[in-house]
Amino acid sequence: DFGEPDFDARCEEFEMLAQGAGADIVDTIIARRARPDAAYFVGSGKVEEIALAAAAHQAELILVDHALSPAQQRNLERSLKLRVVDRVSLILDIFALRARSHEGKLQVELAQLQHLVTRLTRMWSHLERQRGGIGMRGPGESQLEMDRRMIGDKVRLLRERLAKLERQRQTQRRARARGGVMSVSLVGYTNAGKSTLFNALTRADAYAADQLFATLDTTTRRIWIEGAGSVTVSDTVGFIRDLPHTLVAAFRATLEETVHADLLLHVVDAASPQRDEQIAEVDKVLAEIGAADVPRLLVFNKADRLGLEPQVQRDAHGTITRVFVSALERAGLDGLRQAIADFCRNKSENDAPAFQ
Ligand code: GDP
Structure with a gap:
């Protein structure tokens, strides 16, 4: 704990990450410091405390919710005589497990x-x-x-193999664009309910689980929406705080789907106490991958957990700006489809050549 906000929520998220990687957590040790120790990340007293706890629980692995320098990791492993995995490696590990x-x-x-x-x-x-x-x-x-x-x-x-796959994707995208098909991509903080919403919208059976990073690969399906016609919907990778940069770079091809979408549905877990931070985190990643200018619609999911009725909110022009849904209960989907159709209509009006 270096005095960051929402410390408890961070701990909870890290536990979920660890469980997502298949870890069985036997103990949690919190170190409070002004800044990390250069050699060991934590102080020598903490190293001892960790060693004792590890021995007591016969732990096989130490997970650290922070990026460690190679030296810190090596020093810790040497003194603890156990494998030490930092946040970046853990996230990479989960991605490796989940890629399909x-x-x-x-x-x-x-x-x-x-x-x-x-x-x-x-x-x-x-x-x-x-x-x-x-x-x-x-x-x-x-x-x-x-x-x-x-x-x-x-x-x-x-890189060469990925570039080839990326070119194939590009060709597919162009063909869709030529055919006048609008593309919608789901983005959101991990666990916001993207896969569940994707399934609800497309009646497909994509994998949804209460684990971080259930979605790794982009899945695209074509659906028909009254007033919008044929629309492709893509479920993309879930975003998370401190997403390793190597990962963002490696997932460029997948994220391209997001960058080139006509409309982004930013799915938010409305019931999460970290809702606003998560929205900001997703916006940050979107800016990083060059998708800051893609139009987006906020979809507040898990309305059921707040006891809210599914509904839409409009601005002064009558344009839908926010949608409240429950993907799990498949409620509020008509409002969402309506919002997509509205967007589509506005878009084609703006794209139409102006007659004088
Ligand atoms: P993703 O990581 O954003 O793709 O999230 P998932 O679709 O895998 O959903 C994460 C968890 O939230 C799962 O346990 C879902 O069952 C749950 N969930 C998704 N939508 C809703 C909802 O509308 N209401 C409630 N209560 N839970 C939901």
């Missing part, structure tokens, strides 16, 4: 390799500094250089 499509798997592999390569680089420069480069400069390649080269080759190969 070929493209999703390639994206995760790329993210993992990129994460690994930054660690190798840092370890390597650390060694160089220590020895002043002398004795490290031989005619042959060092093991680290070899590792880096092999990883580099693999990264290039993965």
